[in-house]
Amino acid sequence: MTDLKPRIAIIPGDPSGIGPELIAKLLNQEGVIDAANILLIGDDHIWQQGAEQAGLSLDLQQINEEAITTQVSVNWLPMQTIAPYDVKIANVTIASGASSLRCLDKALDLAMAGKVDGILFGPFNKSALTSAGLNAEDEHRYIARYIGFKGYHSEINVLDDLMTTRVTSHIGLKDVAERITADAVEKAIALAEDTFRRAGKVRPHIAVAALNPHAGDNGKFGREEIDILEPVIKAAQAKQKNVTGPWPSDTVFLKAQRGEVDAVVTMYHDQGQIAIKLLGFDRGVTVAGGLPIPVATPAHGTAFDIAGQNKANVGATLQAFNLLVRMAQNHRASRAEAQ
Template identity: 75%
Template structure:
């Protein structure tokens, strides 16, 4: 099968992104797994190579060469001057650089020149200062792509995915925002993304909202009135969806591989569990978008930026997952044109 073509951007120049990408590009099998296009300022890629003390040696190409690029290539951009890179600082210049390289990667994906995008960690404060004008980068990307369908962040650890029905809202507002439609969307997103990553019949477990899954209504009726009927709907369609499971035990099932995904009701219900199980391997997927996009789940790590000690585990996991997602995306695109 044709190798997928991936765009890689360094993320926030002030953080560990450039170093992480240098370490990734020197990892076993990476350059054999995909055609790779580095996007952004040449001095940022050199910065990463110097911080990692590893070579980054792409072939420089111009805009006209992008459609047929092979191997490891670099499309140069001037987004930030070397003197404007302030290590371990939140700056509007770094935020602007991250957004400009992201825009370029999305542009190339929209016209089919790349099959997926991997970005280094962003700093949300820097993005906001630079004009993000969205709740997060996921909503920014959807708006930039003109995509108005359902999309949401997916958190991944090894072979386990988590989606959530509510996200960045106060805990006191969660129960009022749990709906049948919301649960259906979160289950469908988990199922479809797992299929795209290569799972043939994924097991999606739905976490309960209340203690002991409501204990037959004693601690709340969301499980009875909302969650159980939705689970039954998916089961009637012969999909492997189970629950609602008490949230203090469902991740025990996930940890031993009994389920492929957990649908949680609110942000920290899943985030705490999955980060405890493997913070250094976590991946974030921009779920639901028309193109595959992944990134390591951790942040810019200003406390270690420039010290040459960044752990590339999550970045490698993000790359490997992106390769799988991009292969399916590429196959689907080819099938649609035949």
């Protein structure tokens, strides 16, 4: 029988933010080290910095890359990505951005080589990443480019049992309407279905949010609902998919809050983000949906305003870890079946 206990690579995120502190707190949560074989990747002083900030202990058991596939419990793969004096708490720096990217690259290399089953990263700072050479819309596009993935992928936000996908993401509002196409909506629905499948749930109820006020009010406030969304939804229903809508965006999340839907397909970034963060900011998770390897992170940012003060709430990081473990278990099982 295949051992389904997954191996999770964890990287600290931006050293100047709350990531190292969050990971130290995560590893001290009950049940975490029993749920997966954990591989910490990064500089010794960054991990120790996080432990000191959290007022917790962190015992680093060093391992080399050749021994990763036989490791158990918690191990540490050392890297030298940033000098201690270059870590500037609560500041955007090129050095921190470069450190983040180097740790991410190593974790991706290991995942693509089949040595780890999923990746959890502490919050990145997009400005630091950009200054260090990200050269992509966001870290999710960077990941896809780095591993050579050409398929459809997009950021997914998860809160407890609720998931949101987006038809458009990091673009200006003035550009949203022209990007709402039947193909884009179909892909966002399919991404939600696929991600639920990877997490172990089949046939989720997916609600599609409208673009316009009052779902367009029969075309009075726009025709995207009539011309694009309704035909896509009817086509999905004809294939026996549990897809409904388009629902007005000011009410669809009330249905989600009541547990009536499993996922909401939103039309643009803030349509879902605002609702998710109001429903549970300290539990939100971001998943790199559609990629061939499971990748997750807490949905909040680097929180420079509280960095280094032992004020960071580990809730979202714990939720990200728990979700990633489920996805990594299924990923590991699928790889075993394919062999």
